[in-house]
Amino acid sequence: MSSAALSVLVVDDTSANRNLMAAFLAKLGHEAVFAVDGVEALERFGQRRPDMILMDLMMPRMDGFEATRLVRERQGAIWTPIVIMSALNSDADIVAGLDAGADDYLVKPVSFAVFAAKMRTIQRLLEMERRQRELLDRMHAISNAVIDGIITIDETGVIQSANPAACKMFGYENDALAGKSVSVLAAPPDGRQSDRQLANYLAGGTAGMIGTVRELQGERADGEVFPLEVGVTELQIDDHRLYIGVMRDISERLIQHAALAENAARLQRYHDEQQREQELARQIMASQVDAAGLRDARVHFTVMPARRFSGDLVVAASSPGGRLYAMLADATGHGLSAAISVQPVLPVFYALVARDVPLAQLVGELNAVLHRSLPIGRFVGAALACLNRQGDDVEIWVGGVPEMVLVGADGRVRQRFESNHLPLGVIETGTEGCEVAHARTLPGDQLVMYSDGVIEATNDKAEGFGRLRLEEVLRAHAKDMRIDALRIALAEHLAGASAHDDMSALMLDCAPHPH
Numbered sequence: 001m002s003s004a005a006l007s008v009l010v011v012d013d014t015s016a017n018r019n020l021m022a023a024f025l026a027k028l029g030h031e032a033v034f035a036v037d038g039v040e041a042l043e044r045f046g047q048r049r050p051d052m053i054l055m056d057l058m059m060p061r062m063d064g065f066e067a068t069r070l071v072r073e074r075q076g077a078i079w080t081p082i083v084i085m086s087a088l089n090s091d092a093d094i095v096a097g098l099d100a101g102a103d104d105y106l107v108k109p110v111s112f113a114v115f116a117a118k119m120r121t122i123q124r125l126l127e128m129e130r131r132q133r134e135l136l137d138r139m140h141a142i143s144n145a146v147i148d149g150i151i152t153i154d155e156t157g158v159i160q161s162a163n164p165a166a167c168k169m170f171g172y173e174n175d176a177l178a179g180k181s182v183s184v185l186a187a188p189p190d191g192r193q194s195d196r197q198l199a200n201y202l203a204g205g206t207a208g209m210i211g212t213v214r215e216l217q218g219e220r221a222d223g224e225v226f227p228l229e230v231g232v233t234e235l236q237i238d239d240h241r242l243y244i245g246v247m248r249d250i251s252e253r254l255i256q257h258a259a260l261a262e263n264a265a266r267l268q269r270y271h272d273e274q275q276r277e278q279e280l281a282r283q284i285m286a287s288q289v290d291a292a293g294l295r296d297a298r299v300h301f302t303v304m305p306a307r308r309f310s311g312d313l314v315v316a317a318s319s320p321g322g323r324l325y326a327m328l329a330d331a332t333g334h335g336l337s338a339a340i341s342v343q344p345v346l347p348v349f350y351a352l353v354a355r356d357v358p359l360a361q362l363v364g365e366l367n368a369v370l371h372r373s374l375p376i377g378r379f380v381g382a383a384l385a386c387l388n389r390q391g392d393d394v395e396i397w398v399g400g401v402p403e404m405v406l407v408g409a410d411g412r413v414r415q416r417f418e419s420n421h422l423p424l425g426v427i428e429t430g431t432e433g434c435e436v437a438h439a440r441t442l443p444g445d446q447l448v449m450y451s452d453g454v455i456e457a458t459n460d461k462a463e464g465f466g467r468l469r470l471e472e473v474l475r476a477h478a479k480d481m482r483i484d485a486l487r488i489a490l491a492e493h494l495a496g497a498s499a500h501d502d503m504s505a506l507m508l509d510c511a512p513h514p515h
Helices: 015-027 038-048 064-074 091-099 112-145 164-170 196-202 251-288 335-342 345-354 359-373 466-476 482-494
Strands: 007-011 031-035 052-055 082-086 104-107 149-153 159-162 213-219 225-237 240-249 299-304 312-318 324-331 380-387 393-399 404-407 413-417 437-440 446-450 503-509
Touching: 007 015, 007 038, 015 031, 015 112, 031 038, 038 052, 038 064, 052 064, 064 082, 064 091, 082 091, 091 104, 104 112, 149 164, 164 213, 164 240, 225 251, 299 312, 299 482, 312 345, 312 503, 324 345, 324 446, 324 503, 345 359, 359 380, 359 393, 380 446, 380 503, 393 404, 393 446, 413 437, 466 482, 482 503
Parallel strands: 007 031, 007 052, 052 082, 082 104
Antiparallel strands: 149 159, 149 240, 213 225, 225 240, 299 503, 312 324, 324 380, 380 393, 393 437, 404 413, 404 446, 446 503
């Protein structure tokens, strides 16, 4: 297997999906092999033994669950990664796929960036597995090829016999050691001309040595010193004692241990460096958000990332004319890549708010910068609002995130604003797609926007948080308590389960600009 290319078996009964995967794999430099169902997948697997498998679930003749199980039974000693790619996205489906033997699960549609990242991870794992297998094979070959050296010594320390492995180990011709003192095998400790340590040990001259295994220094015929692992047993023959020494050259083992220790230290240094770099990145990203706007008494928000970095972003700022602009953005994906995707909107947002531009123009400019900067398959869902100085009129734009709602003083929904636009960055900015909605507000009203991670938050019982729970929280609390109540309700709903998506919410009080 080359580190530059993989042979990938794509199993999918839909030709469009196969073509898409073929394009993705070709772009990454990998070879694609195709099967239209589980039966054909098993045939291709037996014929080609691909490096990895991309497996659909719902297929005729044999589904992906059964095909995955059968591949695992037939793969033998060489691991073949299986990644399920399916539109089925319930926890039960994901668990069933992983239990069947899959190594990962991706929900369709999958962006190219996410797919490419997964493929890089699989390549690294396959490289690690290959190196581990090679190392084990090498160690096995060494074990089979190297026979321990065995010598017998009488009570006076004279070598009675030595097998060929012992002679070779110490650099002597076969049978050349017989009759010599065992001291010829001893390395002078610390450079001093002393052979007592190994000689005494092999001759059983020190109490407690019999029946133990120790590491000592040996010396070959040419003077080379090397580490030995030596064990001594004692035989009583008539009225004489005979000592049997079993010796093993452990030079290679110590080198490997040193290499492993160095690798572990190198991995730890790499991990520590990654942690420092991520913390620096987090601080830099946080510094890009102008906290002054978020400290406005009319603004209430929460951002709960699923990972160290959040792909959700909330920003707010007041214009020189007293209008309050606010945005909740949700980038595709999670973690650092998603957080980076949404960063380009920040300077544009603040610069245009400072110019007091109409909301439609702000939307168009944000879309233009994201369309230029984001790769294909990446985009940013967003909800934006602009409240006038008097607080009685608001402009609204929603694209790619759940609906925005206007609730009254009693917390009940008075008006809903559906997501009727494409997310930002999908297409070039034109005359269409930037239209805004208007709403007249009443004293005590509040605008509520949130990411899909809020309503899709799923607990261990496979229950989503949902819109009904969200609106119950809004009705049950005063407007200045709602964001905290929502945060608590989400934590209680998850009950310790990990969130699978970033969760964020932004609420604006429809009140006049403070003078």
